[in-house]
Amino acid sequence: MSVWDDIVGQEPVVKQLRTLAEGDESELAQSWLICGPPGSGRSNMAKAFAAALESPDHGLSDEPTKTTKQVLAGTHPDVRIVSTDKVTIGIDEVRELVATCEQMPSTAPWRIIIIEDVDRMLERTTNVLLKQIEEPSPRTIWLLCAPSAQDVLPTIRSRTRILNLGVPSNEAVQKFLERNDGIDSRTAARAARLAEGHIGVARMYARDSQVLADRDELIVGVLNLRKASQAVLLADSLNASAKAQAESAVNEQAKKDQLEFRRVNGLKPDERIPADLRGAYNAVAKKADLKRRVTRLTRDVLDRALNSIASIYRDVSVLQNDAEDSVGLVNLENRTAIAELSVQLDREGAVQRMDAIATARRRLAGNGNALLVFEALFCALIA
Incomplete structure (x- = not known):
């Protein structure tokens, strides 16, 4: 299976990068900015491109090479993948990257550095990168990922070759x-529709019935908003659900990390940790790190909730403009309630509520109190 097979709905970009990976390296840019909305697969695109550049078969064999497997797993010595569970990427980590990129690759043709969320860098951190992005070391390639070019400082944009990914179609997802994933067609179709082209969210909806049930409950709650007391209760329920989802996911990942630590060090699942490994073992699931991950993931869950809420007013606008036959509805299961809402609200009212959702998103991004943000939002949405 080719490294490109898991890239969904991005055929023009895949064709372009595949041609470059297989062609004359003198035509290859060394600094890239891969842009696409959440769920478009920009990080996967970066990893696939890296694997195609590093592997002797350019990632095309039915049986992946050792190099391809290492790159996609994030374990190849010449491919560094930077992601963060923090709000921003730290300046010390970027300085370390700059030092690393000046070294020649050890086993592969290129030293490749992938930064998954370059938009999470503060300006002073980004400035550390500028010279390397503008004049990369001879055998270094930078693959930067961001939601859009506008989310990145102009000084970075102007020094990179920009690739824009689209939103995959529901059919492609x-x-x-x-x-x-072996998902049955009915479940896959519904998950793809509700995820609105976000591959990761679609997978979550298809695999986790509780996450899907939480979304259904949120949609019904918003459609039934009639008074402020309901708005307050719905905000409290949403925040509690988001935190519970985040804690569950983080704890599950911590257990996996601990089991992997035991495996790597030749320890059985129930074997006592030797004294000389105890410090390293405890660092795998340090409380401060777990708390930070929960905070970050809670924010991601709430951001996903805003997308779900926005889909209601997107559907309202579709009905108000008689466009259902051409673009369809996201929330088909709630069509009756949405049709009633499209009559209660005029077009300006629908737009005002979309603006209120955008305001809530900005407040969350500015570290606003999540409970207060959603209380204010739900009060603004009352029809």
Whole structure:
């Protein structure tokens, strides 16, 4: 299976990068900015491109090479993947990257550095990168990822070759879920529709019935908003649900990390940790790190909730403009309630509520109190 097979709905970009990976390296840019909305697969695109550049078969063999497997798993010595569970990427980490990129690759043709969320760098941190991005070391390639070019400082944009990814179609996401995850067609179709082109969210909806049930409850709650007391209760319920989802996911990942630590060090699942390994073992799931991960993931869950809420007013606008036959509805299961809301609200009212959602998103991004942000939002949404 080719490294490109897991890239969903991005055929023009795949064709471009595949040609470059297989062609004359003198035509290859060394600084890239891969842009795409959440769920478009920009990080996966960066990893696939890296694997195609590093592997002797350019990632095309039916049986992946050792190099391809290492790159996609994030374990190749010449490919560094930077992601963060913090709000921003720290300046010390970037300085370390700059020092690393000046070294020649050890086993592969290129030293490749992938930064998954370059938009999470503060300006002073980004400035550390500028010279390297503008004049990369001879055998170094930078693959920077961000939601859009506008989310990155102009000084970075102007020094990179920009690739823009689109939103995968529902059909493409559905087929991906059926082929790669073995999801039945009905479940895959619904998950793809509700995720609105976000591959990761579609997978979550298809695999986790509780996450899907939480979304259904949120949609019904918003459609039934009639008074401020309901808005307050719904905000409290949403925040509690988001925190519970985040804690569950973080604790599950911590357990996996601890089991992997035991495996790597030749320890059985129930074997006592030797004294000389205890410090390293405890660092795998340090409380401060777990708390930070929960905070970050809670924010991600709430951001996903805003997308779900926005889909209601997107559907309202579709009905108000008689466009259902051409673009369809996201929340088909709630069509009756949405049709009633499209009559209660005029077009300006629908737009005002979309603006209120955008305001809530900005407040969350500015570290506003999540409970107060959603209380204010839900009060603004009352029809």
